[in-house]
Amino acid sequence: MTNMTEQLIKITQQVNDFENKYHREPASVQLLIVSKNQPIEKIAKAFEAGQHAFGESYLQEALPKVAALPAIEWHFIGPLQSNKTRKIAEHFSWVHSVDSEKIATRLNEQRPPHLPPLNVCIQVNVSEEATKSGLKISEIASLANICMQLPHLRLRGLMTIPRPSHDFAKQREEFHKLLVLWQALRKQYFSLDTLSMGMSNDFEAAIAEGSTLVRIGHAFWEE
Ligand SMILES: *Cc1c(COP(=O)(O)O)cnc(C)c1O
Secondary structure: OOHHHHHHHHHHHHHHHHHHHOOOOOOOOEEEEEOOOOOHHHHHHHHHOOOOEEEEOOHHHHHHHHHHOOOOEEEEOOOOOHHHHHHHHHHOOEEEEEOOHHHHHHHHHHOOOOOOOEEEEEEEOOOOOOOOOOEOHHHHHHHHHHHHHOOOEEEEEEEEOOOOOOOHHHHHHHHHHHHHHHHHHHHHOOOOOEEEOOOOOOHHHHHHOOOOEEEEOHHHHOO
């Protein structure tokens, strides 16, 4: 077995263990491996080991990787600027960080018509920190409504990056806020199926609070 296969088995096992521990359905949490700062050769090995979805945060870094490994399902998870939307709409399957009408509209207009709709999540700032990207809680409903009208976008759910904390109870508290918002939104839009929350240091708390997609970087790559 290659190293990469072992690492993939290890992280998948952890996700499965947390599903069991918190009475989640088996396989209800999807694994997104975050490949920023990782070279193409290592990503290719992880793909060969069976991982199909990878996330990138910086467009310039991501484009050569996407070109080299087109069979991967690529997710854009980083900060969005207007001048980056075209390439993102052309080269990614998912965008987790939509946080304004302007960005949503541009992604919709720039999505090539021969591709399936771009899967998007609205990024929410649950900690309501001034410095962090993401929408205020009060702004979610209106952006969700806009995304639902855009034919080349498919709104899948909500995403958050909470204020980092080593306290498990505090981590759960922040993720619980996003869970409540997501459940409320799903009463209106039944098709929403994605709660993108949890990274290397807090994915247990995220799974406990209903995450359906964890974004794991260093816990996967570091041996
Ligand atoms: C880098 C990054 C991750 C992965 O972080 P780790 O702590 O390495 O697991 C997840 N989500 C986003 C948005 C990131 O930028």
